[in-house]
Amino acid sequence: MDPLIITVAPVGAEVMKENNPNVPYTPEEIAEECYRAWNEGASLAHIHARNEDGTSTQDPEVYARIIELVKAKTDMIIQVSVGGAVGMTAEERVRPVYLKPEMATLTCGTCNFGDGIFTNSLKDIEFFAKAMQENGVRPEFEIFEAGMIETAKRLGKKNLVPMPGHFDFVMGVQGAIPGDPSSLMHMISLLPAGATWTVAGIGRHELPLGAMAIVLGGHVRVGFEDNIYYSRGVLAGSNAELVARMVRLADELGRPVAKPDQARKILGL
Ligand code: KMH
Ligand code: ZN
Numbered sequence: 001m002d003p004l005i006i007t008v009a010p011v012g013a014e015v016m017k018e019n020n021p022n023v024p025y026t027p028e029e030i031a032e033e034c035y036r037a038w039n040e041g042a043s044l045a046h047i048h049a050r051n052e053d054g055t056s057t058q059d060p061e062v063y064a065r066i067i068e069l070v071k072a073k074t075d076m077i078i079q080v081s082v083g084g085a086v087g088m089t090a091e092e093r094v095r096p097v098y099l100k101p102e103m104a105t106l107t108c109g110t111c112n113f114g115d116g117i118f119t120n121s122l123k124d125i126e127f128f129a130k131a132m133q134e135n136g137v138r139p140e141f142e143i144f145e146a147g148m149i150e151t152a153k154r155l156g157k158k159n160l161v162p163m164p165g166h167f168d169f170v171m172g173v174q175g176a177i178p179g180d181p182s183s184l185m186h187m188i189s190l191l192p193a194g195a196t197w198t199v200a201g202i203g204r205h206e207l208p209l210g211a212m213a214i215v216l217g218g219h220v221r222v223g224f225e226d227n228i229y230y231s232r233g234v235l236a237g238s239n240a241e242l243v244a245r246m247v248r249l250a251d252e253l254g255r256p257v258a259k260p261d262q263a264r265k266i267l268g269l
Pocket of ligand 2: 009012013046081083225
């Protein structure tokens with residue numbers, strides 16, 4: 001089994017300091033969370049950017065500052081979000097791709113997302129895929145529903161993305177696939193041969209799905225974007241705490257944890 005790639009998602013587009021005061025907003029805060037997570041064993045940083053007031057932004061200048069700071073202190077793989085926040089236009093969402101990071105997210109369909117709708121028309125998905133292709137950016141397929149895997153495969157057939165590819169199953173978003181073990185097994189069964197996968201369990205699903213990924217040969221994502229709690233009712237003090245727990249679990253289960261360069265090899269970067 002390959003070593004375990006741990007992705008840290010230190011802040012998404014939704015969670016706020018009101019939800020957990022340790023949620024980072026500024027580039028300095030986000031980079032510090034990445035650094036601490038890297039120290040514990042995270043090899044890939046899934047990046048969203050925030051304005052000073054905490055609202056979500058796809059401003060490439062803010063992304064560039066975060067990337068500069070993370071690269072100054074770590075050798076993590078940088079993956080920018082093209083999901084952005086619900087309601088953003090495709091033109092707004094794609095902007096960080098032009099910074100040519102190693103990776104970017106490519107959501108392969110539309111789903112309900114809490115009270116909102118996370119819209120990803122085929123036209124927009126292909127627009128994002130082409131932007132990634134033109135800028136040498138490797139997509140990670142964001143899979144919120146099983147049918148999105150088929151769309152990713154179709155993009156491969158059209159030569160818009162490299163196949164077999166790397167998939168991230170985001171499980172437990174309200175309105176999309178639930179975070180239960182049988183749903184994870186079903187999604188794995190739909191993958192193209194040779195694909196790699198990560199699971200990002202939302203909220204209380206983060207820990208059990210992460211444990212499944214460790215034993216099944218997948219990879220794991222943790223962090224405040226997905227989960228602000230360490231345990232029921234107890235807020236996590238940092239993203240690093242969530243990473244450290246996965247490292248301990250992996251250690252107990254006999255799965256080595258990948259350094260960033262090992263992660264690059266596994267992902268074919
Ligand atoms: N904020 C969500 C609507 C991604 O980063 O690509 C989408 C998201 C996915 O976070
Ligand atoms: Zn994200």
